[in-house]
Amino acid sequence: MTQAHRSISHLQRAGFLLRFVPLFASMQLADWLAPRLPIRWPRREHPLEHSPGISIVVPERGTPDLLAATLSALSAACAAIDEVCQVIVVVNGADEADYAHLRDRHAGFEWQFHRAPLGYNGAICAGLAQARHDWTYLLNSDMRLDLRALAELLPYRQAQVFAVTSQIFFEDPTRRREETGWSDFVPDTDPPVVYEREPEPGSLARGNHYAGGGSSLFQTAALRRFAHASQVYNPFYWEDADWGLRAWNEGMAVLFCPTSHAWHQHRGTINRYYSNEEVERVLLRNAQWFDMRHARSRVAPIEHIRRIAARAPAHWDEFAGVVNAWNTFRLRMRARRAQRSGMPYADVVTRSFFSPRRPTRPDKRPRVLLVSPFGVFPPSHGGARRVAELVSRLADRVDFILLSDEASLYSIASEPWLRLVRATHLVEGRGDRPGESPRPLGERMLRHAWPGLRQNVERLIALYDPHIVQVEFMELALLADQRNGRGPRWLLGLHDVYLNGVANDDAEQRIAIGRYDAVSACSQEDLDLLDHANKVLIENGATDRRAAYEPSPQAPRLLFMGPFRYAQNQAGILEFLDAAWPRLKQRFPDLRLTILGGVESAPVVAADPRLRQPGVETVCAFVDPQPYLRTCTLTINPQTAIRGSSIKLIESLLAGRICVSTRDGARGFGDGELRDLVVAQDVAAMANRIAVLLADPQRRHALERPDDAKLDAHTWDAIADRQFDLYRRLAGTL
Numbered sequence: 001m002t003q004a005h006r007s008i009s010h011l012q013r014a015g016f017l018l019r020f021v022p023l024f025a026s027m028q029l030a031d032w033l034a035p036r037l038p039i040r041w042p043r044r045e046h047p048l049e050h051s052p053g054i055s056i057v058v059p060e061r062g063t064p065d066l067l068a069a070t071l072s073a074l075s076a077a078c079a080a081i082d083e084v085c086q087v088i089v090v091v092n093g094a095d096e097a098d099y100a101h102l103r104d105r106h107a108g109f110e111w112q113f114h115r116a117p118l119g120y121n122g123a124i125c126a127g128l129a130q131a132r133h134d135w136t137y138l139l140n141s142d143m144r145l146d147l148r149a150l151a152e153l154l155p156y157r158q159a160q161v162f163a164v165t166s167q168i169f170f171e172d173p174t175r176r177r178e179e180t181g182w183s184d185f186v187p188d189t190d191p192p193v194v195y196e197r198e199p200e201p202g203s204l205a206r207g208n209h210y211a212g213g214g215s216s217l218f219q220t221a222a223l224r225r226f227a228h229a230s231q232v233y234n235p236f237y238w239e240d241a242d243w244g245l246r247a248w249n250e251g252m253a254v255l256f257c258p259t260s261h262a263w264h265q266h267r268g269t270i271n272r273y274y275s276n277e278e279v280e281r282v283l284l285r286n287a288q289w290f291d292m293r294h295a296r297s298r299v300a301p302i303e304h305i306r307r308i309a310a311r312a313p314a315h316w317d318e319f320a321g322v323v324n325a326w327n328t329f330r331l332r333m334r335a336r337r338a339q340r341s342g343m344p345y346a347d348v349v350t351r352s353f354f355s356p357r358r359p360t361r362p363d364k365r366p367r368v369l370l371v372s373p374f375g376v377f378p379p380s381h382g383g384a385r386r387v388a389e390l391v392s393r394l395a396d397r398v399d400f401i402l403l404s405d406e407a408s409l410y411s412i413a414s415e416p417w418l419r420l421v422r423a424t425h426l427v428e429g430r431g432d433r434p435g436e437s438p439r440p441l442g443e444r445m446l447r448h449a450w451p452g453l454r455q456n457v458e459r460l461i462a463l464y465d466p467h468i469v470q471v472e473f474m475e476l477a478l479l480a481d482q483r484n485g486r487g488p489r490w491l492l493g494l495h496d497v498y499l500n501g502v503a504n505d506d507a508e509q510r511i512a513i514g515r516y517d518a519v520s521a522c523s524q525e526d527l528d529l530l531d532h533a534n535k536v537l538i539e540n541g542a543t544d545r546r547a548a549y550e551p552s553p554q555a556p557r558l559l560f561m562g563p564f565r566y567a568q569n570q571a572g573i574l575e576f577l578d579a580a581w582p583r584l585k586q587r588f589p590d591l592r593l594t595i596l597g598g599v600e601s602a603p604v605v606a607a608d609p610r611l612r613q614p615g616v617e618t619v620c621a622f623v624d625p626q627p628y629l630r631t632c633t634l635t636i637n638p639q640t641a642i643r644g645s646s647i648k649l650i651e652s653l654l655a656g657r658i659c660v661s662t663r664d665g666a667r668g669f670g671d672g673e674l675r676d677l678v679v680a681q682d683v684a685a686m687a688n689r690i691a692v693l694l695a696d697p698q699r700r701h702a703l704e705r706p707d708d709a710k711l712d713a714h715t716w717d718a719i720a721d722r723q724f725d726l727y728r729r730l731a732g733t734l
Helices: 008-038 062-081 094-104 119-128 149-157 220-228 239-249 276-294 302-307 313-320 323-343 345-348 380-394 412-418 441-448 451-464 474-482 502-515 524-527 567-579 581-587 601-607 627-631 646-651 687-693 697-704 708-711 714-730
Strands: 054-060 084-092 112-113 135-139 144-145 162-169 183-186 192-198 205-207 215-221 253-264 352-354 365-370 399-404 422-426 466-473 489-494 518-521 535-537 557-559 594-595 615-617 635-636 658-662 679-680
Touching: 008 084, 008 302, 008 313, 008 323, 054 062, 054 119, 062 084, 062 094, 062 144, 062 149, 084 094, 094 112, 112 119, 112 697, 119 135, 119 220, 135 220, 149 162, 149 215, 149 253, 162 220, 162 239, 183 239, 183 345, 183 601, 205 345, 215 220, 215 708, 220 239, 239 253, 239 276, 239 323, 253 352, 276 302, 276 323, 323 451, 345 422, 365 474, 380 399, 380 412, 380 646, 380 714, 399 451, 422 451, 441 474, 441 502, 451 474, 451 687, 466 474, 466 714, 474 489, 489 714, 518 714, 524 535, 557 567, 557 627, 567 581, 567 679, 581 687, 601 615, 635 646, 635 687, 646 658, 658 687, 679 687, 687 697
Parallel strands: 054 084, 054 135, 084 112, 162 253, 365 399, 365 466, 399 422, 466 489, 489 518, 518 535, 557 594, 557 635, 594 615, 635 658, 658 679
Antiparallel strands: 135 215, 144 253, 162 215, 183 192, 205 253, 205 352, 352 422
């Protein structure tokens, strides 16, 4: 503290305390009250459409040289979209005569002139007062837009989106990219620290901590409200971070669009009017305001008041006033409640992806929040493939919002699939432990429906207002125990039905299943185990490859499409290698077996010599099965004790390859109608069935071309139609 501060009179100190009791009380009351109120995510109105057209507000102070390039590039960007653009240039603290040539050149723009400097926030408010459209782009006068900068942003306009930010580049390409438009924060720092990330590969929009006020598209009504309450940040900096956090806390999303580009001359305006010392002072002051309003550090309210007291008395007025105290209470209360609800501030930036909105009628599409306990895209096992295939075929008819565990399994390879869904939110918290044996179902249900996943389900229901919450797998069935009877319909998609008819064993499952409005099963055998009033058969299917059929080759090649992630696949193929393979290999010395075991098979192959014996090859990666189906003689399915049905089986038949399966493995398809499905009683009995087909190519080729009409019902296209009918029925008339 300086000597000047120490010389403040006792009377001044007493006056200080009286002036800042409201501010202190506002923070203290918010911290005390928030944990005592019910946890509830804010819900917002979801208008079906926005009116076409955008407003563009350009705040400007004394830089007509920079503004000339900005407006020229803006004109070109506006011409590249087929909507009306209202451009409002807010000149403040500068001589109107300096802009005469620009006004003549851009006569279609609307110009405001304010003799006094308004500060950044004040200029924004002045421009917003004149904005006519539902969405407004804020453009700094030292920013130059790419031709398609606006066009790339427009498809992301949605009811639950507050703002979308363009990617920023510096005019000087040699500068370090400290400003990119993709913002994040360092948690629990004092003072708060925000920074901008280096964009990752990919073209999908990502979650964003806040939208930079110099190159972002905002919902006009929300921005007006936020900007009006952010006057404390005048003349510059931190106001846009305040808007972003307010949006997230109020149940809206902020996005970063990497394909919308803008170029910036850093601090082109501020450096002309403010000293470095004043810039740094304002930065520190506004960081404190941000912290007081949003509780981003662990600094106690009384410490904030002490820090205000330590400033020169001339600066006290910047923190005083009942309005400031009231706004601080409102925003801090909202922030504390969001924190208590589990708002995933870090995950919304690094684990959220958004697709451009499709032009087809959104009001006629069901909105489905799809919740998966495993990584879905790209699909690496049967359960994921079922989800992926149905989503890909329904993407033009259904708005999917994906909430998926196993975030670490997603990568740039996932992006083509993520484009199919409206938004993707990833978490990491499944309770599986590496290397442990499968746990009892009850324990798996508790582990998989972990608190972080539950919190995200509640948040996304509030954010997207879905018609249906679709929960995949029995392991996640406990998610529905938190529904309150209002809101969306709940659908449980059971890949496997574990009921065994024993009352004590089944009680917990039946209670959980009973909380859903509908439940689907993958096989008739599984459906028969359910006593739900609204149960539906949605079978497994496969990609239809019959048009590319070629007769199977003469060389004996067996194929097993069984990722080891599913325990029955691993157990089944090892039993086959013990019980059937030696006899087959003795009769057919050139016999080869290819196992598509997935990533999880690598350590098993390393540890088990049966998987490394002559003639056996295991592919320890996710691969497209098509090339392997084309070159194999037939496929095998040595599964036992499975529920649901086997995708690998029907995939083989729709590629024109006979599948030899155990009776258990043929569950859902073994009714005798599919003559290219050859069923053996058990794994050992498969050897004779396989041997007959290998030895008789004429018979094998005859079986490979079955009755197409029977297989038509098993294509993913047909299954997707049945799934869509279920959505329409649950969602009601749209």
